[in-house]
Ligand code: NAD
């Protein structure tokens with residue numbers, strides 16, 4: 633079996649669902665259920681014995697040691713993190729604690745477990761650390777996209793804390809021989825995305841008749857990847873990646889924020905016309921810029937294409953249509969998240985499980 637951390641969050645829940653749709657290999661899903669963890673993302677797995685959910689902290693060495701001893705996973709995929717840049721600006725402490733200190737405790741517990749494995753199991757074991765392109769810093773409009781050799785220049789407390797965790801993972805390979813893999817991915821979008829991030833916030837606010845807050849001039853550029861493509865890249869790196877290597881993952885899809893917002897408005901105009909017949913574009917509002925806002929991220933994903941044969945399936949047009957369709961079809965999920973009721977849902981549905 634495999635151990636997934638942070639598997640109730642946005643990318644982790646998509647990963648767990650995709651994994652179990654393609655394989656019968658069981659998943660232990662360790663998640664602290666912070667505000668970003670939502671077991672409603674995993675409703676379809678209720679009663680599925682291949683999914684073992686454990687509420688807990690990656691920084692709890694005793695818990696990790698006992699889970700590893702009990703279940704003997706052949707691999708760990710580490711999604712657990714604080715993930716929102718704006719929150720890291722308002723309150724960096726949780727980011728330092730989770731992304732750096734707790735990741736260190738996780739690595740220590742994993743090192744002890746791995747040290748005591750039989751040599752065959754040691755050779756095949758993998759610790760895959762899921763990271764971000766934001767560790768590389770910001771690009772100007774004409775600079776080449778980030779390769780794996782790009783220097784680390786993180787600019788926000790979020791990206792600095794992820795950079796620190798990447799360095800720890802690298803050091804555990806270099807010093808102790810732990811068989812690690814690191815992936816640095818661009819901005820994801822798709823189902824289960826918490827509506828504090830750009831794309832789900834714009835969809836949810838548009839439908840609620842609220843302003844669509846575009847930071848600064850809206851010309852900041854991100855590379856966008858549909859979440860299921862990220863999941864397939866992680867599976868591919870886990871299967872075939874070279875131990876100790878870093879793989880950049882991206883969608884070859886750079887767009888300025890304002891263009892993303894206008895695409896969402898245009899699609900919603902077609903799929904869910906406003907009651908007054910006007911365009912959702914009218915809700916766009918330019919607001920004060922984010923402090924230290926990175927101007928451009930761009931991923932050169934040619935290494936993973938060349939060495940592992942991975943490339944994304946979705947275009948931005950197909951991915952954003954699927955995403956909007958999911959949010960329109962899952963208004964209960966949206967209202968549970970925006971009202972906070974998803975926390976009660978956990979009590980009602982999961983605590984009742986044996
Ligand atoms: P998310 O915030 O939606 O989910 C994070 C999950 O981790 C939540 O379920 C939360 O409860 C859990 N968690 C937080 N602290 C924990 C702890 N101490 N112990 C156990 N669980 C804990 O994040 P996401 O967008 O799904 O991102 C997942 C990973 O991918 C993160 O490491 C993030 O840095 C990375 N990443 C995200 C993106 C993106 O666009 N969202 C892009 C590249 C990389």
Ligand code: TYD
Pocket residue numbers: 716717718819828829830831833845846847848850852853854889922
């Ligand atoms: P976000 O989804 O927070 O991801 P990240 O900061 O990790 O790239 O933001 C994506 C881009 O959208 C980023 O340039 C900030 C911008 N943005 C807005 O303009 N308005 C918003 O309300 C949010 C949440 C983000």
